Amino acid sequence: MGEMLTGAQIVCRTLVDAGVDVIFGYPGGAIMPFYHALPEYPQLRHVLVRHEQAAAHAADGYARASGRVGVCVATSGPGATNLVTGLAAAHMDSSPVVAITGQVARAMIGRDAFQETDVIGITLPVTKQSYLVQDVAELSAVVADALAVAQAGRPGPVVIDLPKDVQNQKAEYRAPEHPRAGARGQLQTPDASPGSVEEAARLIAEAQRPLMMVGHGVILAQAYDEVRTLAEKTGMPVITTLLGISAFPEGHPLHLGMPGMHGEVHVNRAIQHADVIVGIGLRFDDRVTGNIAAFAPRARIIHVDLDRSEIGRNVRVAVGLVGDAREVTRRLVDAVVPRSCEHWVSEICGFHRPSRPAAPQELTPDAILDAIHDASDGRCTIVTDVGQHQMWVAKLYPYRRPNTHITSGGLGAMGFAVPAAMGVHLARPTETVWAISGDGGFQMNMAEIATMIQERLTVKMAVFNNGYLGMVRQWQQFFHGKRYSCTPIFSPDYVKLADAYGIPGWRVRTPSELTDVVARANAEPGPVLVEFVIAQEANVFPMIPPGGSLSEPIETAPTPAGD
Amino acid sequence: MTTTHTVRVVLDEELATLNRAVGVLRRRNVPVERFSVNPSGTTGLARLEFVLRVDAATADRVVQQFHKIIGVRDVVLATTDEGEASR
Numbered sequence: 001m002g003e004m005l006t007g008a009q010i011v012c013r014t015l016v017d018a019g020v021d022v023i024f025g026y027p028g029g030a031i032m033p034f035y036h037a038l039p040e041y042p043q044l045r046h047v048l049v050r051h052e053q054a055a056a057h058a059a060d061g062y063a064r065a066s067g068r069v070g071v072c073v074a075t076s077g078p079g080a081t082n083l084v085t086g087l088a089a090a091h092m093d094s095s096p097v098v099a100i101t102g103q104v105a106r107a108m109i110g111r112d113a114f115q116e117t118d119v120i121g122i123t124l125p126v127t128k129q130s131y132l133v134q135d136v137a138e139l140s141a142v143v144a145d146a147l148a149v150a151q152a153g154r155p156g157p158v159v160i161d162l163p164k165d166v167q168n169q170k171a172e173y174r175a176p177e178h179p180r181a182g183a184r185g186q187l188q189t190p191d192a193s194p195g196s197v198e199e200a201a202r203l204i205a206e207a208q209r210p211l212m213m214v215g216h217g218v219i220l221a222q223a224y225d226e227v228r229t230l231a232e233k234t235g236m237p238v239i240t241t242l243l244g245i246s247a248f249p250e251g252h253p254l255h256l257g258m259p260g261m262h263g264e265v266h267v268n269r270a271i272q273h274a275d276v277i278v279g280i281g282l283r284f285d286d287r288v289t290g291n292i293a294a295f296a297p298r299a300r301i302i303h304v305d306l307d308r309s310e311i312g313r314n315v316r317v318a319v320g321l322v323g324d325a326r327e328v329t330r331r332l333v334d335a336v337v338p339r340s341c342e343h344w345v346s347e348i349c350g351f352h353r354p355s356r357p358a359a360p361q362e363l364t365p366d367a368i369l370d371a372i373h374d375a376s377d378g379r380c381t382i383v384t385d386v387g388q389h390q391m392w393v394a395k396l397y398p399y400r401r402p403n404t405h406i407t408s409g410g411l412g413a414m415g416f417a418v419p420a421a422m423g424v425h426l427a428r429p430t431e432t433v434w435a436i437s438g439d440g441g442f443q444m445n446m447a448e449i450a451t452m453i454q455e456r457l458t459v460k461m462a463v464f465n466n467g468y469l470g471m472v473r474q475w476q477q478f479f480h481g482k483r484y485s486c487t488p489i490f491s492p493d494y495v496k497l498a499d500a501y502g503i504p505g506w507r508v509r510t511p512s513e514l515t516d517v518v519a520r521a522n523a524e525p526g527p528v529l530v531e532f533v534i535a536q537e538a539n540v541f542p543m544i545p546p547g548g549s550l551s552e553p554i555e556t557a558p559t560p561a562g563d
Numbered sequence: 564m565t566t567t568h569t570v571r572v573v574l575d576e577e578l579a580t581l582n583r584a585v586g587v588l589r590r591r592n593v594p595v596e597r598f599s600v601n602p603s604g605t606t607g608l609a610r611l612e613f614v615l616r617v618d619a620a621t622a623d624r625v626v627q628q629f630h631k632i633i634g635v636r637d638v639v640l641a642t643t644d645e646g647e648a649s650r
Contacts, residue, residue, distance in 0.1 A: 120579060124586050129633045130579060149633060309627035 002174055007136040008037035008167040011100065011160075014143040014176065016043045020071050022062060022426050023047070024055035028075025029115060031102030033167035047422065047455045050447040052079050054419035056086020057408075057445075059097045061383060061423030063090070064406050067222070069150050070095070070423060075102040077115030080161075081122060085413055087157045088126040092410025093243060094216060096155035098146045099123075105165040106134065119161045128156030136169040144176035153189065154307045155220065190308065192321035192328050200278070200302045200319045201335035207276035209344045210236045211299075213259065213288075216243035216409070217281015217306060223326035224248070224402045227280060230333045235341035237348060239267055241282050243409040246399040256348065260288040261544045262391040266351035268550035271296050273347070278332075280304040281325040284314040285410065294549035304328045353542075353555070363511055365392035365464065368532050371514040372434055372462070373398055375522050380432035381406065381424050385417035385441035388470040391540040393436055415444030421459040422452060432460060432522055439465040439491045449501045452527040460521050461529045465491055466536050474539050478558055479546075494531040505529040567596075567643040568622040572611040572629055573603055573636045580634035584611060587628045593617060608636065 005013060011034060015023070024047045027035045038046060049055045052074040059070030070090075074083050080101040090097040104113040120130045129149045131142045146158040204210055218227050224247060231238050231254045238248045239259050248255055257267045268290075271277070277299045282288065284303075289295040292314060300318035303311050304325055311320035321328045358364045369392065372380070378400050384390040384407040399405050406424060408416035421435035442463045452459055464470075473487040498505025504524055506517045508531065521528045542553035574580050581600065588595055596614040603610040615622055622640060629638045 121582075124582060125590055132579065307631070309624065309631060313624065 002172040004170050005173045006033065006037060006167065007133075007139050007162070007169050007171070008033040009040065010136070010139045010171065010173055011143055011162070011167070012037050012041040012044060013173060014140045015071065016041055017175065018144065018147050020069065020147070021045060023071040023073055024049055024058040024062075024423065025073030026052050026055060026075070026079060028079045028102065030076035030104055030164045031073060031079070031100075031162070031167075033164060034073065034100070034102065034162070045426075047426070047451065047457070049419065049451050051445065052082035053085050053415065054422075054445055054448050054451065056083045056097065056099065057089065057413070057416050057419040058423035059099075060086060060090045060093075060095045061406060061420030062427045063095045063097055063155075063423070064093075064420075065381065065403070065424040066427035068096075069147050070097045071100070072097065073100045075115065076104055076119070077117050079115075080119040081117055084123060084126065085411075085415075087123055087159070089408045089411040089413045089416060090157040091126045091128070093408065094155050094220065095157070096150035097157040098150050098160065099157060100160045100162060102167070103132070103161045103163045106163045107165070109163065119159065123159050126157070127159050130159040130161065132161045133163065133166050136166050136171040139166070139171070140174060141176040189306070189324050190322045192304075192323040192331070196319055196321050197328070197331045197335050200321060200332060201337070203276050203300055203302060203318065204234055204236070204278065205337050205339065209274045209298075209347070210234065210276040210278065210341065211270055211274040212236045212238045213241065213271075213277055213279045213282055214238060214244045214247050215241040215280065215282025217304075217325045218244060218247040219281075219403050221281065221306075221325035222402070223280070223329050226326055226329035226333060228252075230278075230329055230336065233333060233338050234336050235339055235345070236278065237270065237341065237345055239270070241288055242394055242407065244282060245394055246401065246403055246405040249400050250398045251400065254345070258394050260290065260550070261546075262395065262540050262542070263544075263550075264395065265353045265542055265553050265555070266348055268544070268553065269351040270348045271299070272551050274299045276300050276302065278302045278304070280329060281306070283310050286314075289314065290544045290548055290550045294551065304332075361510060363509060363514075363532060363534055365389065365534065365538070366396050367511045367514060368462070368464070368508075368534075369393060369397045371518045375515075375518045376432050380404070380434055381428060383407065383417045383421040383424055383433065383435045385435075385437035386412045386414045387438045387441060388466075388474065388538070388540050389436055389438045389464040391471075392464075414441035417441065418445045418448050418459070418461060421461075422448065422455075422457045425457050425459055433458070434460045434462055436462045436464065438470055439463055439467065440469045440489055443489075443491065446497070449503065449527065449529070453501060453503065457527065458525065459527050461527065463494060463529070463531045464534055465494070465531050466534050466538060467491070468536060470538070471540070473537070474543075477537070477539070478543070478554060494529055498529040503527050503529060505531070507531045507533065509533045565616055565618055568615045568617065568619075569641040569643070570613055570615065570622070570626060570629070571639045571641070573608055574611055574632070575634035575636070576607050576609040577634060580632065581609070581611070583632050584629065584635070587625065587632070588613070591625070591628075593621065593625060
């Protein structure tokens, strides 16, 4: 006879046995049995956030930085609905997160009980799988399945909805059989056929202008060495998508940069001139392709992806290779013949546009990011929010080490950076972690400063303050006749805000202050807040207009009518 | 070209799995002509059958999405005009 435990204890025990050591959450009525059991399992460190959205983003950040499942917990009703943005962000960016939500007792379900919501229904489109646990005897197996499903194949979020009475019921604890039959098929990794690999190698050998485009799948599969070897063996230049940034070292002679809406002109031109594109672990989303009908008109595309349904979903594919990015790329490395692409690389160099020098007294994103990089010699992880600063970081920050750039790509969830950086810190406690936000996104989740202090989480917070919701303002300037409707945004005094929380805070207005402030920020043992006051109407250039072709970048702000 | 496609799915006999299956169709706003769920003859498994009038690429995308649902055991696509082809 095994040990008799309550449902809540079974959840904790199964999490501990699976190696989970951090959970982000917020207690409430329907999840109280879980919180009652939690102190009996000191292996589970609980981080009390200030809003459940932050718990989901923090679990997501933890998952992306650690490569392990991130776990968040919330109560029923509003607790669970507050998780939804974070789950959607994890779903869009294929991040393994398990959310445990309290639910009203089984007898009350469907009666509009206090704090009852149909959490399974609400989260269905933004989760990979969900479980409403009806029987405590199944609980350990459900938790083990959820952890396995979240991480297997293409990762994603999973919800376990846990009625309060099931948390209180007792059952014999049995170590879960793993995985159960129902989940087994989807947990297997497919394997690309040898014929397809040879066909891909033949296309690469025959190409005059081949390119590699690498995405988040390379980071998830840790295929860094394989991708680099493939690039160096063939001489193919490498483009990294927003979520592929840091999958290939910036500064490598074959690295070109980021493609798409805010990609550099030479990167997008390279795509438009390429005759073969080897896409590894990316989904060719609309921010990468621009007008899909005009995307890479000359290229035959070889698409490597773990998710069969992504092959041919957005672009025409000549060869689809379904499988783990690391394994398939390794097989491609074996199959390709060594070659070089010197003429092609020099042709791309000819597409390059020189950057415009800034005035010496102007505090530019370039200078700020250089200072942050230099202060730790690049040995830090950058977590960005969503908007102009996100694009500046993506374009300008010189990433050298794998998986050191974390951002909300697919969902584009403002408010992501600060809580996600808390998760990154717990995954990498000895590394400096910067959360870079705009003044809009920072104000969405700045209450998490209190979490950092209470839980001793060291995050260096940077706010790029231009007094606007900058990316929306830029669109208004370019496409809406400069009508700045509802984009000017007030900020509190961030230095006083830091002081109110009892952490160091600085305001930087000129380049001359940068080195000293960033060094002091890094040297502080705990969280800090640095406000960088930048030009109000700074723009992200170049820009492909929404729905436009990659061949038609906007490189200067439009001239107002009448000038 | 729009054709009639019959999709036959064997899946776990659980409302949550069925709900997810319906979600794939709802989210893509795919026009469904017939939709039925019946016992499969195997304990714990149900047979779902629906008919789509869409082009071949859309039908294929639906099938690929069904393969991703946890609890879906088998998916067969039959195209009326071109005869039945198992995937």
